Amino acid sequence: MSARVISYPPLxxxxxxxxxxxxFTVILEVSSGHDWEVQIWHNIGSSDWSGLSLQDASSTSVPLLSGHQDSQVRLVFSExxxxxxxxxxxxxxxxxxxxGPTAEWQxxxxxxxxxxxELIFGSMDTDSASSADFTKYFDHLSPEVNVEVRKSEAPGADLWRISGPxxxxxxxxQGVANLPLGVPSSVSRFFxxxxxxxxxxxxxxxxxxxAWKEDAILCSVLRTDGMHVVLLGVSGVDDVLTVLGSGPGGKVVVKSQNDNLRPAQFQILAAAATEFEIAMSALVYEARKIVRPYEVSTDGLEVQWLSSWCDGLTYCTWNGIGQDLTEKKILSALDELKAQGVKISGLIIDDNWQSLDNEDAHSWSRGWTRFEANPKAFPQGLKKTVATIRERHPNIEYIAVWHALLGYWGGIAPGGELAATYKTKEVQIKSAARKSVLAIxxxxxxxFYNDFxxxxxxxxxxxxKADAQSFLDLMSDPEDRRRFTTSYQDAWSISSLRHFGPKVISCMSLLPQIIFHSQLPTNKPTTVVRNSDDFFPDVEDSHAWHVFCNAHNALLTRYLNVLPDWDMFQTSHPYATFHAAARCISxxxxxxxxxxxxxxxxLVNQITAPTIQETTVILRPSLVGRTLDMYNDINEGHILRIGTYTGRAQTGSGxxxxxxxSTxxxxxxxxxxxxxGIYxxxxxxxxxxxxxxxxxxxxxxxxxSTVSINLAQKSWxxxxxxxxxxxxxxxxxxHLAVLGLLGKMTGVAALVNSDINISSNGRLRIDVSLKALGILGIYISDLTRWDIDDDFMVLISGKPVxxxxxxKEDGRVLAVDVGEAWREMGLKAGWGNEVFVSVFLG
Incomplete structure (x- = not known):
């Protein structure tokens, strides 16, 4: 007889x-419930393997919250x-x-x-687990490096600065250094x-x-004693780029490049802690100290709140309309969105709105000629297009345009207005597409950026949306790299903040020099940074990897002064809900x-909600989402778990x-x-x-307690x-809990505040403030014994709904359609942007 086994800890x-x-908890899914026996076969505490018999724990249950049960009987065993x-x-x-006792073991x-x-038993004594001696964690440490103990700002972490010439x-x-740092000891897993x-x-x-083939900027080792040892290569300081490679025998190799005409020092930060997050915090705090003298000042620049830019649904023209972009196509697409009830608040006019040379050539062979839009596609100019959009679609508050950091993929057109107006330089680049590019x-x-x-x-x-920022790292001449890398970053940061505040997207910018110089410092408002390669709608194998990659990149980007952007997606697509769910929890x-x-x-209605100000918002959790299992490879077949949190400490929701x-x-x-948030x-x-x-x-x-899920391929x-x-x-x-808006993927993020108490007259009072309209859900453990007509009173802004x-929904959830009530009651928003709901019971 076949059986399906689910265990925790997992195999x-x-x-x-x-x-x-x-x-140990094991769920056995079988077709009949005979006398099943389950054992954990293990070598815990001994070199010999033995069996631990599990007891029938079906009475305690492990609720199946998602997916279908494939068999008739679901048995739970635990010990x-x-x-x-x-x-x-x-x-x-x-x-x-x-x-049964006579059957063969399966x-x-x-x-x-x-x-x-595999089980790793971490030390119960965190003080004894720590060691200021870096050689405890690395064998065969190179004599060419200097290891300096640094004071950690993250309690529970040891911290070192490793440097060399x-x-x-x-x-x-470029000057180079390429040397083996050493071999991490007692390794169980790495990331x-x-x-x-x-x-x-x-x-x-x-x-x-x-073992990895590419250059790494971050490496974490999970040791057999439960310690996480994390290395971070520091770049963007004194024009030195430092990354980590792997060598024979599991060595970590330092690979550093110097663009200076004088010798310099590479820097690597290392931290050890019983938790990955503690080690990461120690590294980031120390890295900020290192880059602080090199920060560009943005004092005196007026900025706006990030929430006003990022909390609306935005439409991007890239995959939907394509590169053959025209004013007519944009207006037609916006009209279609409006006709079908998709209410957006932002628009990104992506690639190919600009005036370019070499018509019909490949993008890398085209250069930018002037600021004004392409006259064939936008015959009355960009300003007229924007005015028409705002006239026909007043709900669109934010309109952004795409450009490359150097202007376009082919840089600046040699014979155009821009080349005649601004000083330019031909720079050599390391690219198969072209050997050089003309740049400001x-x-x-x-x-240039101020004028543009x-x-x-x-x-x-x-x-x-400033794209192709990686061109700064493609420049081959050290002098060009010295002159261009920080100058371009600082000019773009200052001009964008002056004209647009934080309403910018930094794209193709996850290169070490930009991460440390522009994205790590906290001396300016948080900006949006693309967190991964593109969404490719027609590449089947890309979709699971896209979400997996974003969730792991967020382990670093969540510590930067950025808001990670997991890229656009299409709502009518085989992976549409898969991507939508990932974006909501990102x-x-x-x-x-x-x-x-x-x-x-x-699907649009699951990821957005209308407001009392007649706008549409997305429901972003308070924290950036990231993987909970950084050491699991995508090919090992595990479910990807992405965790986030919203609300206040202790009272919010995980x-x-x-x-x-997997397949x-x-x-x-x-x-x-x-x-x-749960300990x-x-x-x-x-x-x-x-x-x-x-x-x-x-x-x-x-x-x-534990819960369980079953997920089919492409499911979430x-x-x-x-x-x-x-x-x-x-x-x-x-027992009560305010659930937020039902039917929304992250409906709990609609909660601004809630308060539950017993009034002096003995009635239960639940006060809720929401940032959007929808169906409010309130869990009440014994809802079945209460009658809505006799026992409840629900008010919005002090008026009965x-x-x-x-x-009642599902017997335990009181549902209040706040949106329908708001409309029927004819309520007006006034100056506020929240809706206040009060529920009385008893």
């Missing part, structure tokens, strides 16, 4: 444990085992099971083609963020020996690039998006303590967990954990 994965007890007496170390395990790892699970640039060639190409980063993972000379780049952005502002443009902006007329309104990035159905057991030792607080796709709720949970789920309020009403205990806008 084929490494799990760190710092608790005194190890609890605890004490951790070994040794301070730290590793063990392995698998699951075996059989139907092995889950063989049946499901999975490796054994880099020779000077000579004869038009690296590598340069997939000049502008883009991506993850690489592996086992106990470090750094001596004139600030004037003044032209755009006068035309009614409110923001820009914490960044949401852009769509639909082909005109091909819009999925049901959110986990789960994405099946087969996958399942997992999810501990409640894995939700961001495993906080067992007194009660929670519920709700699934977005079907509204299922798991009740009466604490931090040690968003689970939200809500802390519940426990009160006594009418002599009975009642129509009775038809209040109902």
């Amino acid at each position: 084929g994965q490494t799990t760190c444990l710092e608790t005194e007890k190890i609890k 605890e085992i004490s951790r070994p007496e040794f301070e730290s170390g590793t063990a392995k395990f698998t699951v075996r099971y059989r139907e 092995w889950a790892n063989g049946k499901q083609n999975l490796n054994d699970g 880099v020779e000077e640039a000579q004869h038009g060639q 690296a963020l590598v340069r997939l190409s000049t502008p883009w980063l991506g993850p690489r993972q592996g086992g106990d020996q470090l 000379d750094p001596d004139d780049i600030q004037r 952005y003044n032209f755009l502002s006068t035309a009614g443009i409110t923001g820009v 914490g960044g902006p949401i852009y769509i690039t639909d082909i005109p007329g091909q819009h999925n309104m049901a 959110i986990i998006g789960l994405f099946n990035v 087969t159905t996958k399942s997992c057991i999810l501990p409640v303590s894995d939700f961001p 495993v030792d906080d067992t007194d607080r009660a929670y519920i967990v709700r699934a977005h796709t079907n509204g299922k709720i798991a009740e009466s949970l604490n931090s040690t 789920e968003i689970l939200t954990a809500y802390p519940t309020h426990s009160l006594t009403l009418s002599s009975k205990s009642i 129509p009775r038809k806008t209040v109902w």
